[in-house]
Structures are given as structure tokens and as C-alpha cells.
Amino acid sequence: MKITIITSSPNKDGLTAACGKHAKDGAILSGAEVSLISLNDLNIPSCNACDNGWGTCISDHICQVKDDFQEVHASLKDSDGLIIISPVYWGDLSESAKNFLDRLRRCEAFSGDTNILAGKPIISVAAAGGTGNGTVSCLDTMNKFVTHLRAIKHDFISITQKTRDYKLNTIKEAASSLCTSLK
Numbered sequence: 453m454k455i456t457i458i459t460s461s462p463n464k465d466g467l468t469a470a471c472g473k474h475a476k477d478g479a480i481l482s483g484a485e486v487s488l489i490s491l492n493d494l495n496i497p498s499c500n501a502c503d504n505g506w507g508t509c510i511s512d513h514i515c516q517v518k519d520d521f522q523e524v525h526a527s528l529k530d531s532d533g534l535i536i537i538s539p540v541y542w543g544d545l546s547e548s549a550k551n552f553l554d555r556l557r558r559c560e561a562f563s564g565d566t567n568i569l570a571g572k573p574i575i576s577v578a579a580a581g582g583t584g585n586g587t588v589s590c591l592d593t594m595n596k597f598v599t600h601l602r603a604i605k606h607d608f609i610s611i612t613q614k615t616r617d618y619k620l621n622t623i624k625e626a627a628s629s630l631c632t633s634l635k
């Protein structure tokens with residue numbers, strides 16, 4: 453069983469990174485092989501909206517802009533489940549999460565039987581600051597992506613600097629539960 457965990461913060465030792473580590477621990481506990489990807493280490497800029505707004509994303513289900521998106525996109529084919537973790541920025545996803553998910557959605561939303569995420573479980577995590585303002589709207593955006601990707605909504609988890617201690621454990625348990633659901 454292969455699980456991909458995607459984090460999307462520039463902060464190497466912040467809350468998002470801690471969520472990624474706990475998700476990884478939980479998945480490994482349940483016997484998964486884990487690929488942990490930090491989008492901020494990659495070159496995945498925003499969608500070009502090629503041609504008339506749709507490029508090869510709608511016809512061939514691949515992005516025609518050649519950068520690090522291709523490899524991450526292709527790797528998801530072999531993944532049985534996905535955990536995506538974004539810091540809450542302005543009540544929304546981080547820029548790197550939005551760039552990646554925008555482009556992934558364009559490739560997969562209309563890919564029919566070849567959809568590489570359809571029926572696969574996804575956990576979405578929104579990691580916020582002390583106020584927690586905008587955590588719900590960030591998770592709402594993640595919910596829309598998961599719907600368009602036609603994946604299974606395994607869980608949506610909020611975590612803030614205040615809830616960090618117990619929610620990190622929740623994330624570990626959720627990752628373990630996702631893997632158990634695949635057995």
C-alpha cells in the first residue's frame with residue numbers, strides 16, 4: 453500500500469511540517485509505504501490557462517506546462533491514498549497548494565475511467581495560526597477539490613497552534629485509519 457503525503461508550507465519546522473511527520477508516522481504504523489512531498493521545494497507555478505482556457509488538461513489529462521508538476525502528478529497513479537496538508541493563508545490554501553491542486557483538478561476532473569484519484573481516500577488538513585480564522589473556509593476549498601477529483605473524503609481536519617498537542621495525534625490516527633480502510 454502506497455500513501456502520498458503532500459505538504460505546502462515554506463516553513464521547514466512549522467505546524468504544517470509537524471502534521472506531515474505525524475501523518476507519515478500514522479501511515480507507517482499501518483504498514484504503508486510513504487512518499488512525503490513538500491511542494492515548496494518544487495517548481496510548480498500557477499496554471500497557465502492555456503489556449504482558450506483549456507489546454508491538454510481536458511483533452512489528454514496531462515498538463516502541457518513542463519515543470520515539477522508532471523512527476524508528482526504521475527506518481528499519484530501508484531498511490532492508494534493521499535493526505536494533503538496546507539497552512540491556512542488568508543482563510544484559504546497556501547499558494548503552493550492552490551497551484552498544485554488547480555492543475556491536478558484540471559487534469560483529473562474530466563478524465564473519466566482513467567481518473568487516477570477516483571475512489572481513493574483523501575484526508576485534507578488545514579493548519580492555522582493562533583486565531584484559527586479562516587480554517588473552515590480553507591477546508592471548504594479543500595472539500596471542493598476532493599469533490600472535483602472524485603476521490604473519497606476520508607476526513608477533513610483542522611489544527612491550530614492552540615490545538616496542536618491533541619490534533620497532531622488525531623492526524624496520526626487519521627492517517628493510520630485511512631491505511632486500515634485500504635486493507
Ligand SMILES: Cc1cc2nc3c(=O)[nH]c(=O)nc-3n(C[C@H](O)[C@H](O)[C@H](O)COP(=O)(O)O)c2cc1C
Nearest residue numbers: 461463466467468539540541542543580581584585
Ligand atoms: C500569508 C499568511 C496568511 C495567514 N493567514 C492566516 C489566516 O487567515 N488564519 C490563521 O489562523 N492563520 C493565518 N496565518 C498563520 C498560519 O496559518 C500559521 O502560522 C500556520 O501555522 C502556518 O503554517 P506553518 O507553521 O507551516 O508555517 C497566515 C500566515 C501567513 C504567512
